[in-house]
Amino acid sequence: MHRISRTRAGAAIAALAVAGLVSTGSDVALAANRAPSTGGATTLNVAITDHGMYLDGPTTFAAGRVKVLLEDARSSHDAVLAVVRLVPGYTWKEYRDDLKVAFSNLFAPNGNKKKGLRRLNHAIHHAVGYGGFDAHAGEKRSATLLLNVPSASYFAYDDSGNLPKRPHRLTVTAASGPQTLPTADATVIAKTNRRFGGDTVLPARGTIEFVNHSTESPHFLILQHVKEGTTRKQVRQGLQSNSQPSWVLPEEAATDVVSLHQKMVLHVHVPAGEYVEMCFFPDPQEGTPHALMGMIRIVHLR
Numbered sequence: 001m002h003r004i005s006r007t008r009a010g011a012a013i014a015a016l017a018v019a020g021l022v023s024t025g026s027d028v029a030l031a032a033n034r035a036p037s038t039g040g041a042t043t044l045n046v047a048i049t050d051h052g053m054y055l056d057g058p059t060t061f062a063a064g065r066v067k068v069l070l071e072d073a074r075s076s077h078d079a080v081l082a083v084v085r086l087v088p089g090y091t092w093k094e095y096r097d098d099l100k101v102a103f104s105n106l107f108a109p110n111g112n113k114k115k116g117l118r119r120l121n122h123a124i125h126h127a128v129g130y131g132g133f134d135a136h137a138g139e140k141r142s143a144t145l146l147l148n149v150p151s152a153s154y155f156a157y158d159d160s161g162n163l164p165k166r167p168h169r170l171t172v173t174a175a176s177g178p179q180t181l182p183t184a185d186a187t188v189i190a191k192t193n194r195r196f197g198g199d200t201v202l203p204a205r206g207t208i209e210f211v212n213h214s215t216e217s218p219h220f221l222i223l224q225h226v227k228e229g230t231t232r233k234q235v236r237q238g239l240q241s242n243s244q245p246s247w248v249l250p251e252e253a254a255t256d257v258v259s260l261h262q263k264m265v266l267h268v269h270v271p272a273g274e275y276v277e278m279c280f281f282p283d284p285q286e287g288t289p290h291a292l293m294g295m296i297r298i299v300h301l302r
C-alpha cells in the first residue's frame with residue numbers, strides 16, 4: 001500500500017536517502033489493457049521505461065496466484081512495482097493524496113507529525129498492500145503475488161518515485177486455481193515487535209516467501225548485500241549517519257509493502273554472501289521508519 005508506497009518508497013527514501021542506498025526515477029504515462037484470463041495462473045509482464053509503465057497481460061482475472069515479471073527498461077534508477085487493493089469508496093487519488101500529505105509531514109523538515117500520522121493511518125486502513133518488488137536498470141526480475149479477494153479496485157503501479165504513479169487498474173473476479181502461494185525455498189517473517197524472523201539462511205538463487213505476521217503494521221523487506229562480517233550494530237549506526245556506510249555493497253533485492261496477513265514470493269538471483277534485512281515502512285504509531293527502530297536482521301544467502 002503504501003510502501004506505502006513510498007512507504008517503502010517513502011520510507012525508504014527518507015531513510016535510504018540517508019544511507020545513500022537508493023535512487024529514484026520518474027515520469028508519467030499510462031497504458032491500459034484488457035484480455036481474458038486463461039484460467040490457470042495469471043501472468044503479468046510489466047515494463048517501466050522513461051516514458052511510462054506498461055502492463056502486458058489480462059487486467060481482469062480470477063482470484064489466486066499472479067506471477068509478475070518486471071523489466072526496468074531504463075538506463076538508470078531502480079524500478080519498483082507495487083500492487084494494492086483499495087477498499088470500496090476509497091479512490092486512487094485519495095490514496096495518493098493521503099501518502100503525499102503523510103510523507104511530507106513525516107519526513108520533511110517542519111512537518112506536522114500528528115497530521116502525517118493521521119493521513120498515514122488513513123491510507124493503511126483503506127488500502128491493502130499485496131507486495132511488489134524491484135528491478136535494477138536494464139534487468140528483469142519476477143515474483144508471485146496472491147490476489148485472493150475479488151475486487152475491481154486493485155492497482156498495479158510504479159512505486160519507484162516519491163509517490164505512487166502510473167496506476168493500472170486490475171479487476172479480480174471469483175477464485176479459480178490455487179489460492180496459495182507456491183512453496184518457497186525459505187521464509188522471512190515480519191513480526192509484531194518490528195523485528196524480522198524466519199530463516200537466517202536464504203537462497204541466493206531461488207524463492208523467498210515474505211509474510212507479514214504483525215498485528216499492527218504493514219512491512220516490506222529489503223535484502224541489502226553487505227560486506228561479510230558486518231554487524232547489526234554497524235548497520236544501525238550507518239543508518240543514522242549522513243555518509244555512505246563502508247559496509248554497503250551494490251546488490252539488493254526488495255519487496256514492496258505487504259499488509260497484515262498478506263504474503264508474497266520473491267524470486268531472487270543475487271550474489272551469495274551476507275545481507276541485511278531492513279524495513280523502512282514508517283511506523284503507524286511513531287512515524288519512524290522501522291529500520292531506525294531496530295527492524296534490522298543479518299542473514300546469509302547461499
Ligand SMILES: [Cu+2]
Binds near residue numbers: 220
Ligand atoms: Cu516494517
